[in-house]
Amino acid sequence: MPRFHVDTLLAAPGEITLPPGAARHVQVLRLQPGDALTLFDGSGPEWQAEVTAMGRSEVRVNLIAAVQPQRELARAVTLAVVMPANDRMDFLVEKATELGAAALQPLVAERSVLRLAGERADKKRSHWQGVAIAAAEQSGRTVPLRVEPVMQLPAWLAALPDAADDEWRGLLSPHAAQPLAPFPQQRALFLSGPEGGLSDAEEDAARARGFAAISLGPRILRADTAPLAVLSWLALA
Structure with missing residues (x-):
């Protein structure tokens, strides 16, 4: 069944007009009135729905019932990653979403190859959030990974609050002797x-x-492999 994210709150059963992004997906697939689809807005539940009207500029659907699937990791996991170069960041965002990460914090450090700031960083963040939403649509997640604003590592560490009792912090280091446990x-x-x-x-x-x-x-491990190895371990633990 086709499954789409919508950037508007789905609050109650009834007929709605799909926002432009989701409407384009429905039009590309040439769904017709009576066809079933699944919608989610990122807040947790997903909605079973049915196309009621197809137009060139408007698609209407009937929200039938909301369900609350349990597809998230048992823990809320944030990956703070010094951004890898080229297209590896896209790959990392996509796979981190599939594996269940709650959030990803892009960072710039001393040895960074990819250095982003200002408007360029904002555009990349928006692009990566789109990658996360697409991966959530494909993987069945109802809460897409959240991509945080790009930060310099020293500033991010300085702003980080003290760890709470329910939070564990791990530094992935090739120099460490203690294995992940x-x-x-x-x-x-x-x-x-x-x-x-x-x-x-x-x-x-x-x-x-x-x-x-x-x-x-x-x-x-490569910069885009190490955090995914951790997520895989947590998903199976």
Whole structure:
């Protein structure tokens, strides 16, 4: 069954006009009145719906019933990632959404290849949020991954509040001896470096903010592989 995200609140059963983005998807698929589809607005539930009218500029659907599927990870996981170069960030956002991450914080560090700021950073964030929404449509998630504004690593660490009792913080480091192991906290924040890794000073600054350095094994993983390995482990733990 076709499944689409809508950027407007779905509040109650009844007929609505689809916003332009979702309407275009319906038109491209050439759905007809009477065809079934699933809609979600990112707040949690998803709606079973039926096309009632198709026009060149307007698509109307009837919202029939809301359901609350359980497809999220048991923990709320945020990935703080020094952005990899080229198209690897798109891949990372897509797969992190599929694997259940709640949020992704793009960062710039000393050894960053991709450096974004100002309007360019805002445009990239908007693009990545679109990638996350598309991945949520495909994977069945009802709450797409949230992409935060791009920040410099030192500023982000300085603004980070002290870790609460229900949050665990992990620093993915090739220098760490302690492997990733089960933890009881219901929220998790993982910091992952760029190609070339974080500098010693950056790792020290992260430890000072409550991050425990952890190893993902003897091999050096790419900047877009390491955080996804953690998510895969959490999804199966």
